[in-house]
Amino acid sequence: MTQVMACIDGSHSTRAVCDYAAWASQRLSAPLTLLHVLDEVQYPTQPDLSGAIGLGSREHLLEELASLDQKRHTLAMEQGRLMLEAARERVQTEGVEPAQLRQRHGDLVECLSELEADIRLLVIGRQGKTCDSFNQLLGSHLENVIRTLHRPILVSCGEFKAPQSYMLAYDGSATARKSLEMIAASPLLKDLPCHLVMIGADTSDAREQLKAAARVIEGSASEVHQVIRAGEVEPTLHAYQLEQGIDLLAMGAYGHSRIRQFLVGSTTSTLLRTSNSALLILR
Template sequence: MTHVMACIDGSASSTAVCDFAAWASTRLGAPLNLLHVIDRSLYPQKGDLSGNIGLGSREHLLEQLAALDEQRGKLAFEQGQLMLSAAKERVMASGIATVALQQRHGDLADTLHELEADIRLLVIGKQGDASPSAGQPMGSQLESVIRSLHRPILVTPNIFSAPQSLMLAFDASATTHKGVEMLAASPLFKGLPIHLVMVGPDVASNWQPLEHAASVLAGAGFEVHKALVQGDVEPALHEYQASHGVDLLVMGAYGHSRIREFLVGSTTTSMIRTSASPLLLLR
């Protein structure tokens, strides 16, 4: 069975990640899995020093360094266990009955790619434990995760508030058409009003796909507010979201360009960096 996967790393966003993951798990009726990945680059596993025989005092120094790395790795493992235990207590206090815990050693994006088949929704903080609150508003590993994972990703801010409305940034691409179908079929946002917003000229060729998408969502029982707004994409979406009090943004992770099949779309990256609300990325 696929589950909601929450990435726990001890950063300022981890508490909100727990709360959003518990909220999503309840709404989806899906089991919850808490994951902590020990970064291989920061905590390497014990190395093989057999190739250093004959280096004299340098060999002894390397052995001491290896022992230190091993000790640091053990401490990181124990710290991760404590974080996972605290996270489990928090989500169970919110009503989640069963929680699975996983701890891995390696690269976060690679680990999630290996686990992808079992993930229904990934919940991850906007800022990781290596990202200061100022100067680096997006976690250093987040972009790699978005590129590698072909599952919906909920990127959370540092404070949890249960979403009461959402906005789908619609651009008539295959990704957003699929996103409309996903939203219509998923229980995640059932009962919440959806604002379907497209940025572009006020012409019939834009209204036609917008009207069709709105009819699909309305047919699934959603209250739909559709809008065609002008201006640059990012500020226009932010302005609409703020003026209508929408507290969750949904958008595709990629644009039309083939180059963006390999790189996160520039609009997507910028929206993640500047958005103060949770953002659901569709793949």
């Protein structure tokens, strides 16, 4: 668990992913690896032409189709290599030591699972190349990556902005406390202002939970704001974030209360789709 790893695919998100990865690499004093995975569905190494209805015995046509698919695969791999080189040049301009380049052919989630032991932080864009618009739905692999990978994931949701403050959605659960401890122990967000935000009723128990949480993070954050807000989780968190001009939202991937309901299943998509800033998903 030693590297910052950034998923590069040539989409509009790639520039911001590079910039967030460079920022994280410097904050963590960790080497950076740029990863490109050529999708095996879109570019199979062994194309299946069994469905080529009507070609009959014209085997030369099948051979030609197979040859064209192989050339397409080869060109896509070369394009990916050039893309990785360009990404390395971009992060070097940010002062990052020459990044390691890795290229794989296969399924993104499976590749990341295989590389998980080497990943300290994964940086990935909200949309991939097949969903290349900041206004469109999530990339097809993102939710599966979040559910599968047991590593912190920094999701770029727009243009890069170096975080100057962060908000942690806190619900008092064991997962939330672990997320808090992870942040406190990491240099990634050290010396930035922290906003601890709990969604729910303003009770004495809730205030005590926030006070306990503040004690955990106060040695790492430059200042700690303790906030309790009533309302629906997603709009309330985003409203507070906008109100305070917060650059990054951090939260555990799973909790036990309404935040758990919010993060599991289709509501995960809602948060990621509606966010205007980067999200740090903690496991």
